[in-house]
Amino acid sequence: xxxxxxxxxxxxxxxxxxxxxxxxxxxxxxxxxxxxxxxxxxxxxxxxxxxxxxxxxxxxxxxxxxxxxxxxxxxxxxxxxxxxxxxxxxxxxxxxxxxxxxxxxxxxxxxxxxxxxxxxxxxxxxxxxxxxxxxxxxxxxxxxxxxxxxxxxxxxxxxxxxxxxxxxxxxxxxxxxxxxxxxxxxxxxxxxxxxxxxxxxxxxxxxxxxxxxxxxxxxxxxxxxxxxxxxxxxxxxxxxxxxxxxxxxxxxxxxxxxxxxxxxxxxxxxxxxxxxxxxxxxxxxxxxxxxxxxxxxxxxxxxxxxxxxxxxxxxxxxxxxxxxxxxxxxxxxxxxxxxxxxxxxxxxxxxxxxxxxxxxxxxxxxxxxxxxxxxxxxxxxxxxxxxxxxxxxxxxxxxxxxxxxxxxxxxxxxxxxxxxxxxxxxxxxxxxxxxxxxxxxxxxxxxxxxxxxxxxxxxxxxxxxxxxxxxxxxxxxxxxxxxxxxxxxxxxxxxxxxxxxxxxxxxxxxxxxxxxxxxxxxxxxxxxxxxxxxxxxxxxxxxxxxxxxxxxxxxxxxxxxxxxxxxxxxxxxxxxxxxxxxxxxxxxxxxxxxxxxxxxxxxxxxxxxxxxxxxxxxxxxxxxxxxxxxxxxxxxxxxxxxxxxxxxxxxxxxxxxxxxxxxxxxxxxxxxxxxxxxxxxxxxxxxxxxxxxxxxxxxxxxxxxxxxxxxxxxxxxxxxxxxxxxxxxxxxxxxxxxxxxxxxx
Amino acid sequence: xxxxxxxxxxxxxxxxxxxxxxxxxxxxxxxxxxxxxxxxxxxxxxxxxxxxxxxxxxxxxxxxxxxxxxxxxxxxxxxxxxxxxxxxxxxxxxxxxxxxxxxxxxxxxxxxxxxxxxxxxxxxxxxxxxxxxxxxxxxxxxxxxxxxxxxxxxxxxxxxxxxxxxxxxxxxxxxxxxxxxxxxxxxxxxxxxxxxxxxxxxxxxxxxxxxxxxxxxxxxxxxxxxxxxxxxxxxxxxx
Numbered sequence: 005x006x007x008x009x010x011x012x013x014x015x016x017x018x019x020x021x022x023x024x025x026x027x028x029x030x031x032x033x034x035x036x037x038x039x040x041x042x043x044x045x046x047x048x049x050x051x052x053x054x055x056x057x058x059x060x061x062x063x064x065x066x067x068x069x070x071x072x073x074x075x076x077x078x079x080x081x082x083x084x085x086x087x088x089x090x091x092x093x094x095x096x097x098x099x100x101x102x103x104x105x106x107x108x109x110x111x112x113x114x115x116x117x118x119x120x121x122x123x124x125x126x127x128x129x130x131x132x133x134x135x136x137x138x139x140x141x142x143x144x145x146x147x148x149x150x151x152x153x154x155x156x157x158x159x160x161x162x163x164x165x166x167x168x169x170x171x172x173x174x175x176x177x178x179x180x181x182x183x184x185x186x187x188x189x190x191x192x193x194x195x196x197x198x199x200x201x202x203x204x205x206x207x208x209x210x211x212x213x214x215x216x217x218x219x220x221x222x223x224x225x226x227x228x229x230x231x232x233x234x235x236x237x238x239x240x241x242x243x244x245x246x247x248x249x250x251x252x253x254x255x256x257x258x259x260x261x262x263x264x265x266x267x268x269x270x271x272x273x274x275x276x277x278x279x280x281x282x283x284x285x286x287x288x289x290x291x292x293x294x295x296x297x298x299x300x301x302x303x304x305x306x307x308x309x310x311x312x313x314x315x316x317x318x319x320x321x322x323x324x325x326x327x328x329x330x331x332x333x334x335x336x337x338x339x340x341x342x343x344x345x346x347x348x349x350x351x352x353x354x355x356x357x358x359x360x361x362x363x364x365x366x367x368x369x370x371x372x373x374x375x376x377x378x379x380x381x382x383x384x385x386x387x388x389x390x391x392x393x394x395x396x397x398x399x400x401x402x403x404x405x406x407x408x409x410x411x412x413x414x415x416x417x418x419x420x421x422x423x424x425x426x427x428x429x430x431x432x433x434x435x436x437x438x439x440x441x442x443x444x445x446x447x448x449x450x451x452x453x454x455x456x457x458x459x460x461x462x463x464x465x466x467x468x469x470x471x472x473x474x475x476x477x478x479x480x481x482x483x484x485x486x487x488x489x490x491x492x493x494x495x496x497x498x499x500x501x502x503x504x505x506x507x508x509x510x511x512x513x514x515x516x517x518x519x520x521x522x523x524x525x526x527x528x529x530x531x532x533x534x535x536x537x538x539x540x541x542x543x544x545x546x547x548x549x550x551x552x553x554x555x556x557x558x559x560x561x562x563x564x565x566x567x568x569x570x571x572x573x574x575x576x577x578x579x580x581x582x583x584x585x586x587x588x589x590x591x592x593x594x595x596x597x598x599x600x601x602x603x604x605x606x607x608x609x610x611x612x613x614x615x616x617x618x619x620x621x622x623x624x625x626x627x628x629x630x631x632x633x634x635x636x637x638x639x640x641x642x643x644x645x646x647x648x649x650x651x652x653x654x655x656x657x658x659x660x661x662x663x664x665x666x667x668x669x670x671x672x673x674x675x676x677x678x679x680x681x682x683x684x685x686x687x688x689x690x691x692x693x694x695x696x697x698x699x700x701x702x703x704x705x706x707x708x709x710x711x712x713x714x715x716x717x718x719x720x721x722x723x724x725x726x727x728x729x730x731x732x733x734x735x736x737x738x739x740x741x742x743x744x745x746x747x748x749x
Numbered sequence: 750x751x752x753x754x755x756x757x758x759x760x761x762x763x764x765x766x767x768x769x770x771x772x773x774x775x776x777x778x779x780x781x782x783x784x785x786x787x788x789x790x791x792x793x794x795x796x797x798x799x800x801x802x803x804x805x806x807x808x809x810x811x812x813x814x815x816x817x818x819x820x821x822x823x824x825x826x827x828x829x830x831x832x833x834x835x836x837x838x839x840x841x842x843x844x845x846x847x848x849x850x851x852x853x854x855x856x857x858x859x860x861x862x863x864x865x866x867x868x869x870x871x872x873x874x875x876x877x878x879x880x881x882x883x884x885x886x887x888x889x890x891x892x893x894x895x896x897x898x899x900x901x902x903x904x905x906x907x908x909x910x911x912x913x914x915x916x917x918x919x920x921x922x923x924x925x926x927x928x929x930x931x932x933x934x935x936x937x938x939x940x941x942x943x944x945x946x947x948x949x950x951x952x953x954x955x956x957x958x959x960x961x962x963x964x965x966x967x968x969x970x971x972x973x974x975x976x977x978x979x980x981x982x983x984x985x986x987x988x
Contacts, residue, residue, distance in 0.1 A: 160761025244800060244802065248759075335758065422862055423859045425859070428765065430769070
């Protein structure tokens, strides 16, 4: 077959890129080689648009054991143990086939973790959908949640937290970002590197089929009307097979027979062979005829590009083959020798002895194209940043509060997390919905608190600031649990990077993440970029999602969201804020607006607040802690009551709001000023906490008391909310269920 | 006292059951691979939760053919205490060691949440340390946990006092809302006629430490220790 412009276009390669292929090979590529280049140079595998920006992120730190570049990052959590974690997207497949798209996203990230030798102990997810007022949105949400549940529950890794947000921009392009964390003795971390010429290369796991061919290329293109026809490119997950692989691989890793291992995720056999060779400075030669296949007549091209799930590639020390094969046999898995390591530095693919591809590894990996794409500040910003509150008339505070509590982005996500097994492995100290998901580390006094966060409204209005706020919020959430943030992973979901405006959003967001991570001393140890999140030319809101890992030295001192006892003092840490409503949930839900500027953020003050929260937990001062984010102070206060059976009574000073006097109350109650946390504290410890806050330079104010069955909020002494707790809680607890119940009836 | 924890491919609560009996209760415990028939001289057997063989075909349908089930069946026939938890309960049903079957939850969705069950019988090896009427708080985590049996079978179960646990409210009342999955007669757990084989859908092994939300489940394992002590030692010889 002649390689003409139509063939190149089908492979998502440009003429310039083709010229580079000719140069790397010194000849015309075979079709198999062209396919290999197309997937390895796809945006999904090569990060060609984002790499120059990602390089600016802080990745080093005293706890970092493994930074970006391996299957996952790793940080030291003390006691000789490492936490291995990463977040990854499965957006495009989840739109096309929600259940399998989400399920295989879970399967993929779990493989990344156990490939490092770590036993996966926690999953989280960050999801974005269009409105669930529409049947299409409900179908996607239900399908994605069922898919995550179907895979995670079966394999036995608890889903301990996450977030779900809604915006029309995701209606045709939902986001499914999945985070996984595992634990391994630091000295037993396994790398995905091939070395030692003559060492055998093994394939183990599911057979290879035609599913998922060009999945990586699909994830590197926009959607249009024909996307529904791309269904065959979505893979089908088999969590049982992966459970067997997980147990068998961990068992193999406990021997020293293994040189390196990598899962076959995006770009399947192609990616695993050339990346393992490239990392080890070696070559790999395989014969695809030995690859177990579940369909007949598969070509080398199809075998190399298949993204069939639950497959692993292993390099084993020569002479130790029988030992490794025996372990897999015990789990009814057949490890098949498909080739060996060479000293050539090349990926050489044979088909029944005949060479079908022979490519220098580095040309596929380190020397893949890197673009510094043009950037331009989008025109929408000037208008979107203006906010004329004086043209609006606010509803009563109580009315607004009910509407916010029933908004699906704020409402209880019980309908969602009830479908996830969040308790298996018996480590879950703080389950979903009760604060940052927290898992204890058995045989140690420690625990890890985990949070994934991102506020795309803020990022839309100011990408750098929105990204800083996302880092701060995720870190603040784990600090609320009493955990010191020690590492982060990011998932960058954006539109088409070939548009300068989108590229500007991405560049700005990465800069913001870098700023915040440096200031808060949280290295980024890896992550994922998902671009081309567009449908019919309309991009999603720019959505960087941060996953932060926090370390608790004393698992038994973990702090959760709900109040614990009547008569406790309620303290607002971090100050009153400036009544900032820009980009708030209040403006979206009550006034239907996405406008203004996101809140200010003083990173030094944020850091001081987080350290104070860790101290407050360690000293057992705080009985509950809840971050002020979506819905502002009023929602945070009321949410602190939920699941506790305790009401509250507080008095707050009203914000000034000089431009719009009518908005003094909403700005105070629902403004989303950053770096604020509501804690409750035993009255006997109140002075102690206030003194520590003063010493740390963190503003702190006792604003009221817990107790009773009513929520009473005063502004400057005037009662503005006086509602029965049960009534507020009902609005919040059942909002999502009600939307599904309506459709079932 | 030694527990055998059976490990099927796809079991995923095996570690949790082991942790509960070995580290929380302090008994001996050993994992037994499903391809072994030999139960290693265990005094009690636990079939843990999970998705044995992926639960493909039907929950527990393939697991009943594992070699270990021959050993379990013999052990049960000899009066040995056997506890099936969640998927383990489903396997006991498929193996015919307990009557009835599981349907999908009434919600048609997987459900993971804390529930309350009432102890209906205290003369089984796994409830001897409980009072009749005692309410235990334990989590469920299943998609197919709606217990079903024909009316005659239910009548026989009731007549022979084989319903061991029922879903109830925190106050101990049977109600539609307190029944999380639509099980017939709010049945959460059963025993066989000989009373030595017990299966239940809730997870007692997840409710053995207060830090995890409840320690009520420990009573089942403590009961087993007591029962085994009673079987092996003459009455009155143990404190």
